[in-house]
Amino acid sequence: MIRPTTGLAVTTLALGLLAGPAVPAQAAVPADRGHPHPPTTAPLVIAHRGASGYRPEHTLAAYRLAAAQGADLIEPDLVMTRDGVLVDRHEPEISGTTDVAEHPEFADRRTTRQVDGQSVTGWFVDDFTLRELRTLRAVERLPELRPGSARFDGRYAVPTFDEVLALRARLSREQHRSIGIIPEIKHSTYLHSRGLDPERALVRAVTRAGLNRPDAPLWTQSFEWTPLVDLREHHRYRARLVLLASATGGPYDLTAAGTPRSYAELLRADSLRRLARTVDAIGPDSSLVIPRRADGTLGTPTTLVRDAHAAGLTVTPYTFRAENTFLPVDFRVGTDPAAHGRLADLVERFLRTGVDGVFCDQPDICVEARDRLRDGDAAAS
DSSP: OOOTTTHHIIIIIIHHHHHSOOOOTTOOOOTTTOOOSOSSSSOEEEETTTTTTTSOSSSHHHHHHHHHTTOSEEOOEEEEOTTSOEEEOSSSBOTTTBOGGGOGGGGGGOEEEEETTEEEEEOBGGGSOHHHHTTOOBOOSOTTTOHHHHTTTTSOOOOBHHHHHHHHHHHHHHHTSOOEEOOEEOOHHHHHHTTOOHHHHHHHHHHHTTOOSTTSSBEEEESSSHHHHHHHHTSOOOSEEEEEEOSSOOOHHHHHTTOOOOHHHHTSHHHHHHHTTTOSEEEEBGGGTSOBOTTSSBOOOOSHHHHHHHTTOEEOOBOBOOBGGGSOGGGOOSSOTTSBOOHHHHHHHHHTTTOSEEEESSHHHHHHHHHHHHHHHHHHO
């Protein structure tokens, strides 16, 4: 379904940007869009859903721990309640991250919906008012891999975006440093089909928080293209924008509009220059920076970081997790899928490609890798 209020943005701006003739190699990124590389003094450690390797994801406790571990930014994923409140969950469907299935009063709300062209069964945030959602508690999404985090099941409520913004400000004061925030709008096309407008709500929230300005410690992300265009062109959003990209597929909103584009197309060198007219960064799957070989070991870096930097774009790949099951074969320790392998070594390898930051479930380990790289480079100079 094409959202009726933003179809014009898809057909006139987004498609012209992505499908037009290639920008000549010598063309400069427009002065009002691209940021010079690098935009920060050190690679950023981004707490992926908070310190989600240690606490249930997307909880205030996970963000507090991430800040204490040295993370530079915290990442809330945003969906919306039936009464139009932005809340912090990984997906609109919440059975894997809350105890909703244990609430008999909500049993009749279990349903099946189409989300990004896929059939999904469960309980959906947009069927709950905020007051109802507050009766639920967060649970660990990967309890078999993270039993330590699962011990905190049932302790924490689902936070609103306003609460996470307030926590960010409080943590910055407590830590005596600026802690940034990098929200992701989840499944915008789906939310618009439900009569909700997450982009408008996000801009209102960050404006109230004093963050709607170019120099704010704020980045907003989406795997879809239209939300980013809408934020910039229709809602007067002024902070940084990030296009996320998976290793396969493409932005669902463009597919829904009948003009599909793959992420592989969008991340070509010529396309990156066009993207830079609207966004400030890309957030690629880490395999797009360093792929894995057929045997599961880490391969050779691609040219993506170099190409993106040439276009004036920051690069922050995702997601770095310590458990063996997520690591390349040559970075695992032992055979237990839940045991921690050599994540710090892996992150250091990625930092040496020139990426501007990394999304981490265990921020402390990524901070260790960054510090180790700094110390090694300083000793060598």
